[in-house]
Amino acid sequence: MEFSKEELDFFLSKYQEFLKIPSISATGEGIRNASSWLKEFMEELGIKTEIVETKGHPVVYGKVNNGGSKTLLVYNHYDVQPVDPINEWKYPPFSATISDGYIFARGASDNKGTLIARLLAFSKYKGKLNFNFVFEGEEEIGSIHLNEFIQSRKEELSKSSAVIMEGAGLDTKGRPMIVLGVKGLVYVQITVRVGERDVHSSVAPLIKNPVWELIKILNTIYDGEKVKIEGFYEDIEPLSKEVEELLDKIELDVEEYRKSLGVYSFNYKDRKEVVKALYTYPSCNIDGIFAGYIGQGSKTIVPSYAMAKMDFRLVPKQDPEKIYRELEKIVKAMGGEIVEMGLEKPVRTSPNTAVVKAMISSAVKAYSKDPVILPNAAGTQPMGLFYDLGIKEIVSAIGVGTPSSNAHAPNENVKLENFYKAIEHSLYFYQEYESLG
Amino acid sequence: MEFSKEELDFFLSKYQEFLKIPSISATGEGIRNASSWLKEFMEELGIKTEIVETKGHPVVYGKVNNGGSKTLLVYNHYDVQPVDPINEWKYPPFSATISDGYIFARGASDNKGTLIARLLAFSKYKGKLNFNFVFEGEEEIGSIHLNEFIQSRKEELSKSSAVIMEGAGLDTKGRPMIVLGVKGLVYVQITVRVGERDVHSSVAPLIKNPVWELIKILNTIYDGEKVKIEGFYEDIEPLSKEVEELLDKIELDVEEYRKSLGVYSFNYKDRKEVVKALYTYPSCNIDGIFAGYIGQGSKTIVPSYAMAKMDFRLVPKQDPEKIYRELEKIVKAMGGEIVEMGLEKPVRTSPNTAVVKAMISSAVKAYSKDPVILPNAAGTQPMGLFYDLGIKEIVSAIGVGTPSSNAHAPNENVKLENFYKAIEHSLYFYQEYESLG
Numbered sequence: 001m002e003f004s005k006e007e008l009d010f011f012l013s014k015y016q017e018f019l020k021i022p023s024i025s026a027t028g029e030g031i032r033n034a035s036s037w038l039k040e041f042m043e044e045l046g047i048k049t050e051i052v053e054t055k056g057h058p059v060v061y062g063k064v065n066n067g068g069s070k071t072l073l074v075y076n077h078y079d080v081q082p083v084d085p086i087n088e089w090k091y092p093p094f095s096a097t098i099s100d101g102y103i104f105a106r107g108a109s110d111n112k113g114t115l116i117a118r119l120l121a122f123s124k125y126k127g128k129l130n131f132n133f134v135f136e137g138e139e140e141i142g143s144i145h146l147n148e149f150i151q152s153r154k155e156e157l158s159k160s161s162a163v164i165m166e167g168a169g170l171d172t173k174g175r176p177m178i179v180l181g182v183k184g185l186v187y188v189q190i191t192v193r194v195g196e197r198d199v200h201s202s203v204a205p206l207i208k209n210p211v212w213e214l215i216k217i218l219n220t221i222y223d224g225e226k227v228k229i230e231g232f233y234e235d236i237e238p239l240s241k242e243v244e245e246l247l248d249k250i251e252l253d254v255e256e257y258r259k260s261l262g263v264y265s266f267n268y269k270d271r272k273e274v275v276k277a278l279y280t281y282p283s284c285n286i287d288g289i290f291a292g293y294i295g296q297g298s299k300t301i302v303p304s305y306a307m308a309k310m311d312f313r314l315v316p317k318q319d320p321e322k323i324y325r326e327l328e329k330i331v332k333a334m335g336g337e338i339v340e341m342g343l344e345k346p347v348r349t350s351p352n353t354a355v356v357k358a359m360i361s362s363a364v365k366a367y368s369k370d371p372v373i374l375p376n377a378a379g380t381q382p383m384g385l386f387y388d389l390g391i392k393e394i395v396s397a398i399g400v401g402t403p404s405s406n407a408h409a410p411n412e413n414v415k416l417e418n419f420y421k422a423i424e425h426s427l428y429f430y431q432e433y434e435s436l437g
Numbered sequence: 438m439e440f441s442k443e444e445l446d447f448f449l450s451k452y453q454e455f456l457k458i459p460s461i462s463a464t465g466e467g468i469r470n471a472s473s474w475l476k477e478f479m480e481e482l483g484i485k486t487e488i489v490e491t492k493g494h495p496v497v498y499g500k501v502n503n504g505g506s507k508t509l510l511v512y513n514h515y516d517v518q519p520v521d522p523i524n525e526w527k528y529p530p531f532s533a534t535i536s537d538g539y540i541f542a543r544g545a546s547d548n549k550g551t552l553i554a555r556l557l558a559f560s561k562y563k564g565k566l567n568f569n570f571v572f573e574g575e576e577e578i579g580s581i582h583l584n585e586f587i588q589s590r591k592e593e594l595s596k597s598s599a600v601i602m603e604g605a606g607l608d609t610k611g612r613p614m615i616v617l618g619v620k621g622l623v624y625v626q627i628t629v630r631v632g633e634r635d636v637h638s639s640v641a642p643l644i645k646n647p648v649w650e651l652i653k654i655l656n657t658i659y660d661g662e663k664v665k666i667e668g669f670y671e672d673i674e675p676l677s678k679e680v681e682e683l684l685d686k687i688e689l690d691v692e693e694y695r696k697s698l699g700v701y702s703f704n705y706k707d708r709k710e711v712v713k714a715l716y717t718y719p720s721c722n723i724d725g726i727f728a729g730y731i732g733q734g735s736k737t738i739v740p741s742y743a744m745a746k747m748d749f750r751l752v753p754k755q756d757p758e759k760i761y762r763e764l765e766k767i768v769k770a771m772g773g774e775i776v777e778m779g780l781e782k783p784v785r786t787s788p789n790t791a792v793v794k795a796m797i798s799s800a801v802k803a804y805s806k807d808p809v810i811l812p813n814a815a816g817t818q819p820m821g822l823f824y825d826l827g828i829k830e831i832v833s834a835i836g837v838g839t840p841s842s843n844a845h846a847p848n849e850n851v852k853l854e855n856f857y858k859a860i861e862h863s864l865y866f867y868q869e870y871e872s873l874g
Contacts, residue, residue: 224652
């Protein structure tokens with residue numbers, strides 16, 4: 001497929017327009033502008049679109065009835081991560097600067113690039129497939145109100161025959177990734193308070209330091225190797241033969257991957273071990289921790305409180321609600337406060353489904369390469385919510401990013417060529433999926 | 438002792454003159470004017486004075502040889518804290534406004550009032566005691582270059598028979614405080630780095646989280662009850678009978694004190710236990726901790742580094758350098774980085790010394806009240822630097838401030854009566870100390 005110069009210019013102009021609108025769900029910055037812009041653009045493409053309010057940021061929901069028997073639910077998110085640390089960016093994060101064939105912006109890869117590529121492909125699609133476009137504004141803060149939206153449109157949405165989620169992008173060799181599921185998530189914030197204000201540290205012998213108290217709680221949750229929460233590991237589904245086979249096929253240059261992340265060492269050296277850990281091990285991570293004085297030089301205080309943000313990545317069939325309840329018990333029993341900031345179920349879709357078959361054949365067509373198929377993502381998407389509607393064909397595929405796109409980090413970027421390929425892949429997929437079964 | 442109206446007017450005019458000169462060490466504002474004014478005034482009083490340059494703000498150093506056998510080293514500082522938040526001041530902080538028997542100014546209590554009171558007392562002193570006046574300009578920024586000065590005048594200074602430090606002031610009941618020492622201090626910053634930048638937390642199974650690594654180090658340093666650093670407790674001097682007796686005499690309303698600090702609970706309930714812990718237990722405190730994302734909402738990252746600031750308060754005869762070396766061993770062996778940000782020796786002067794006896798008797802004479810005697814402060818001053826010169830008689834006493842003087846806060850103030858009393862106390866002390874032993 002060859003797009004004309006005019007088409008490519010149009011695609012890029014829309015991409016840049018979208019990227020220049022901040023949409024940071026953590027702070028709310030720009031969310032309204034971004035959702036309005038999106039609705040307007042979708043309506044220009046002939047999509048019947050509404051901004052559906054939730055208790056948080058709205059969902060932009062579009063419907064197209066082309067008269068076919070199958071309806072594809074296209075899920076993406078228009079919100080982005082915060083931009084800190086801002087001084088590490090080469091270009092302003094909402095400038096959408098193009099340099100040397102790459103576009104730099106927060107959201108370029110995760111997830112505005114993929115979202116807009118799918119819409120641009122739709123603008124060229126002439127078939128009978130129906131569409132439900134669900135573009136949420138809270139993915140980066142745990143899709144807090146997505147289920148509120150899904151439940152309010154349950155009947156329409158549950159008629160979808162398949163779901164394609166936020167794209168999985170390309171691997172280090174430029175091969176398209178097709179991801180059959182997601183890890184689950186438990187995200188919490190834990191706080192310990194010892195007083196109304198910071199006090200001079202000469203009174204340290206008399207009072208509890210909230211950091212030491214927080215560390216006691218963290219030590220009870222994790223020992224540095226294993227999660228110590230009651231029953232954390234007991235529901236994990238053993239790996240099936242199909243999944244083991246998928247893992248065997250995943251190529252990975254461990255050193256190259258490590259370097260691309262900018263981390264000094266990996267816990268595993270062997271490719272198989274790294275792949276297995278990444279896709280099938282649960283994790284217990286501290287995303288942030290804060291207490292007291294963290295500026296230049298020294299200040300001698302006992303802080304009044306200490307706070308940690310934590311995420312647990314879960315694998316099939318771990319239950320986020322059960323794990324959260326156990327966590328809550330531990331934290332409360334030890335005098336801390338806990339706030340639940342996101343619970344998501346792990347999902348894994350069978351390779352023997354129409355959506356997976358169409359995704360594979362369209363990927364080969366667009367990229368002239370065999371795709372990489374993962375049993376599930378290392379990360380999380382709110383797939384579980386669609387799975388709970390009774391939709392069993394859910395994949396995450398078609399994305400503009402690569403492992404060096406710096407999603408969630410400074411200098412997030414996308415190679416423009418990959419952006420155009422994602423449009424092509426989307427269009428082929430719509431055609432192939434319509435024609436199958 | 439009765440000062441004449443003329444004398445009191447002179448005392449007050451000099452106090453106000455001094456307070457009207459800003460001398461903020463953190464910014465350097467007015468430091469040169471204040472040190473020049475001080476030198477000039479000291480020379481008017483017949484003190485041979487020089488401004489001794491350091492790599493930071495200068496020390497104003499004055500010497501008097503009255504031909505006696507003993508030399509008193511008088512330590513104070515002419516620098517003050519910044520004035521923020523400026524809008525909370527009732528009067529401009531360098532106006533030295535008098536209202537209702539109180540003088541309001543930054544530095545009125547900490548430490549210009551005490552400094553000038555000691556000089557004014559000297560102006561009335563007729564005895565044979567010799568003096569070394571050491572007035573530094575960096576106390577409020579950690580006495581960074583005080584040791585540079587001390588080492589450069591080591592021979593002269595080490596001939597001092599006793600030191601009186603920055604005054605301890607009066608307690609809530611208006612009783613003069615006599616403090617026989619200080620706790621020591623080790624202040625460090627510990628950092629663990631795992632990569633060049635924060636990465637998405639989906640890779641958590643593959644890499645070390647710097648917060649968990651930092652916690653491992655912190656767990657190795659402290660178990661929540663006891664410091665685990667090799668030899669941390671072994672040098673602690675058992676409490677002497679004399680010190681125990683001093684502790685017995687310290688009055689304290691535990692609940693009132695706890696409420697004044699705004700903390701929810703104390704580790705001890707009993708007055709004796711609280712007093713003992715506050716003045717004679719070492720502590721291991723976390724002043725601040727930071728990693729990753731600490732803003733609103735959630736962000737799923739593995740931070741690239743984690744950092745903690747810690748202070749250890751030490752009691753006689755713990756050795757800050759030895760403890761720092763052990764800390765450094767632990768941190769480096771576990772892959773962390775450590776920065777030393779302050780080492781100060783603990784000091785406790787025996788109550789059976791001329792300086793303490795003279796301080797007590799002169800306090801009773803000036804205030805007609807029994808003084809409150811503490812074996813050492815709960816906090817830290819650079820007393821150890823003088824102790825290292827071989828001077829074994831060091832006390833912190835004679836001060837113009839009270840707990841409501843708002844040192845380091847807006848509306849710093851001193852009751853004029855307490856200013857005059859401090860002059861009287863100083864003069865009596867010079868006389869009593871000369872006459873003893």
